[in-house]
Amino acid sequence: MSSEFDSQSLLSRAEQLVDLARNAGADAADAVVVRSHGRSVSVRNGKVESTDSAESDDFSLRVFVGKKVASVSANPGFDLTALAERAVAMARVSPEDPYAGLADDADIARSYPDLELFDPTEMSAEELTDAALAMEGAALAVPGVTNSAGSGASAGMGGLVLVTSHGFSGSYMASRFSRSVGVIGGEGTKMERDHDFDSRLYAADLDDAAQIGKRAGDRVVRRLNPRQVPTGSNLTVVFDPRVSRGFVGHIAGAINGASVARKTSFLRDKMGQQVLKAGLNITDDPLRMRGSSSRPFDGEGIKGEALTMIEDGVLKHWFLSSSTARELGLKTNGRGSRGGTTVSPSSTNLALEPGDIAPEDLIRSIGTGFYVTELIGHGVDMITGEYSRGASGFWIENGELAYPVSEVTIASNLKDMFMRLTVANDIDRKFGVAAPTIAIEGMTLAGL
Incomplete structure (x- = not known):
């Protein structure tokens, strides 16, 4: 697929849409096209369950009449003139928004870099199927794994085209290749579930399918025969990197300007x-x-x-x-x-950003604590910072992961948790949110 050819065609339509909006009476306008194209395959127990392909171009026009704003969206094939006139008519009867407007002209990018976000590699349905089957097969081969929760692989691309009435015109595309597998271990009422995955911009950077499957199998087997632990306070809780990424997401939410403006962040002052x-x-x-x-x-x-x-x-x-x-x-x-x-x-x-201590040494220094590999529920209040989540993982005893634990709740307040963080050195920057293993002192655990 030629991203350059496609982008130029979409830029032309977006520019035309902005010009029509100005002609219809808008003081300012911008047009966006979001392009997506993808293919995915899912399998379970050695059989293909679904093969999907999707492609779309979604157009959006935002117009400003004074401090009044309106937005409309449409799919390809729409009448450009009618869409522009409709958007302007909507804006004229909208309430004023004192903060509405395009970005200041002095701030818009006059040039921008190529960040190497697009890999033109095409992956056929057969290749995706092979990867999904390889992941599942490797996971099921781990002793103790009893069933598959499904395996999937996908490949696709997405792009953004943006044109503004004050002179910005640009586009970029990014590819995405993903693999994931979920497995079940144990029997009857003692079954456990876990998963593993990888997602990259470039196909060649993906982890080997069999490695992903084996990691998923190993994870679920480690969780078999969990115990419960007694309720306690002032406990050190360690978050596995898969969990700590979500914790960093809470920090991002607390310092999001929109939350600050709405006064829905406990860090607003x-x-x-x-x-x-x-x-x-x-x-x-x-x-x-x-x-x-x-x-x-x-x-x-x-x-x-x-x-x-x-x-x-x-x-x-x-x-x-x-x-x-x-x-x-x-x-x-x-x-x-x-x-x-x-x-x-x-x-x-x-x-x-990571610290200097290896995760093994961090755990060893704790002595007794709780290592979290999965969180359940959404018990986080971003207005007050109150934090309460269901959790499972492993009990830390004598500085080592001793046995699996499930059906507990960990609680504290994010304000306190932020001030009691210790970070390890094992950061992996391949995802949009990156975080190492972290330890948080002084948490409460509700168990037996």
Whole structure:
């Protein structure tokens, strides 16, 4: 597939749509095309369950009449003139939004880098099927694995075309290749479930299918015959990197400018103050080469830059789009993300930067504690910071993972958890959120 040819065609239509909106009476406008193309295969117990292919181009037009704004979307084949006129008519009868508008002209990117986000490799349904079967076969070959919860592989690409009435015109595409497998171990009421997966921009970077399957099988077997542990407080809880990535997501939510503006973040009054344990850093880099969440410009045409959002534990930045920045009396930092017809701030390649201690040494230093491999439920209140999640994992005894544990709840407050973090050195930056193994002191565990 030729991304350059397709992008030029879509750019032309987007430019035409913006011009028609201006002709219909809009003071300003921008047009976005989101392109997606993908193929996926799922198998279970050696048989193909589904093979799917999908392709779409979704057009969105946002128009401004003074401080009034309206957005419309459509699929290919629509009447450009009618869509533009409809959007302007909607804007004229909309209430005023004092923060609405395109990004400031001085901020838009005049050039942007090639971040090597697109791999043109084509993967056939047969190749995807082979990968899915190889993962499942390797998982089922692990002694103690009794059934498959399904295996799948996918390949696809997505792209963004953006044109604004004040001169920005740009596009980029990114590919995505993924593999995942879920397995069941044990029998009857003693069954456990676990999984493994990989996702990359480049097909050649994917983990070997059989390795993914074996890891899933090994994980589920380790979870067999779990025990319960007694309720206790002031416990050190260690988060496996798969879990700590979600924990870093809570930090990202708390420093999102939209949450701050809505007063729904417990960190809304903490700019310039210490919010993480001293020595810890949270970075966000939209321009990382081949980064999972990299983008040469944001959803408003701003070229973002790498930022240390929290430096030495001190909060330095919110994630900001133009409208959110105006509401807070600040300047956008290129974190505007398109979601349908809206623009809202979000992180890009987010990372809790690692420490110097190996995860094994971190666990050894704890003595007794709880190592979490899975969290259940959504018991996190971002207004107060209260945190309560169902969890399973392994009990730490004498500095070693001793036996599997399930059916417990861990609880604390994110404000306290942020200040009691210790981070290991095992970060893996292949996902959009990266975090090492982390230990959090002073948590409560509810068990027996």
